[in-house]
Amino acid sequence: MTQWTDLRMPELEALRETVRTVVIPFGAVEEHGPHLxxxxxxxxxxxxxxxVGREGRVLVAPPVYYGLCRSTREHPGTISLSFDTVRALALDLGREFHRQGMECLVYLSGHAGGVHMAALTEAGERLLAELPRVKVAVVNILDLLREVLTERPELVKSRGDAHAGEVETALMLAARPHLVQGSAPAEWPAFPKYLLVRDKRRHWPGGVWGDPGAASADQGEAILEAETRRLLRVIAQMEAGDP
Ligand SMILES: [Zn+2]
Incomplete structure (x- = not known):
């Protein structure tokens, strides 16, 4: 049993004698093309x-479904938080899980937007400054996957995959197949360099960044498995290191 919300008080009290790490999942509520x-x-x-919770000595926190989204902002379905809200949420949750005995905090984000990740990192740095025994990891899944691909480049076939393309389609085919509807045409957006764009949808009509057609459920399973191994190593490194 690893989900924080499934535990009864005495179970949590006993578990925290030995479990030092909590994984806090963060997402985003945003368009992922017509098919995801x-x-x-x-x-x-x-x-x-x-x-990770099934294999490691970690607890899994209830997720934060929302995140900060920028380039998908004008597409139907995207609900974004502000930078200050993401940072404040991450900060409050970090303080609370630490107060409840968790020494190691892993912010695990399924959304890799730069500003969103900066908000999580800012919160993590603040926690390091105020809590002498806390250890923090801020992990986004795109970075984790890039590392996995340096060892196993055959896992992804198309180039320039970033959003609702081959990787995310494969992952959803493996993890939530009932929520995938067909596929979508390959697309790579054409945002101008340096310019901030008001009408984002004009430069990115389909909301796909990559080639969903190349995805398969087996591939998604292999990616999830490789990501799990890598994240378990991150957690072992964090638990073994100095605060
Ligand atoms: Zn995504």
Missing amino acids: PLGTDAFHALELAAR
Whole structure:
């Protein structure tokens, strides 16, 4: 039993004598093309957290489904938080899980947007400054996957995959197949360099960044498995290191 919300008080009290790490999944509520669910990023983080929770001595926190989204902002379905809200949420949750005995905090984000990740990192840095015994990891799943691909490049066939493309389609085919509806045409958006764009949808009509057609459920399973191994190593490294 690894889900924080499934435990009774005495079980949690006993477990925290030996378990030092909590994984806090973060997602985003945003468009993922015409074929993937709006909760794709949270589903990915939840699936990975659950797998790590089954194999490691960690607890899995209830997820934060929302995140900060920028380039998908004008597409139907995207519900974004502000930078300050993401940072404040991460900070409050970190303080609370630490107060409840968790020494190691893993913020696991299924959404890899730069500003969203900066908000989580800012919260993590603040926690390090105020809590002398806390250890923090801020992990986004795209970075984790990039590392996995340096060892196993054959796992992804198409180039320039970033959003609702081959990787996320494969992951959802493995983790939430009932929520995938067919596929979508390959697309790579054409945002101008340096310019901030008001009408984002004009430059990115389909909301796909990559080639969903190349995805398969077996591939998604292999990616999830590789990500799980890598994240377990991150957690072992964090638990073994100095605060
Ligand atoms: Zn996504």
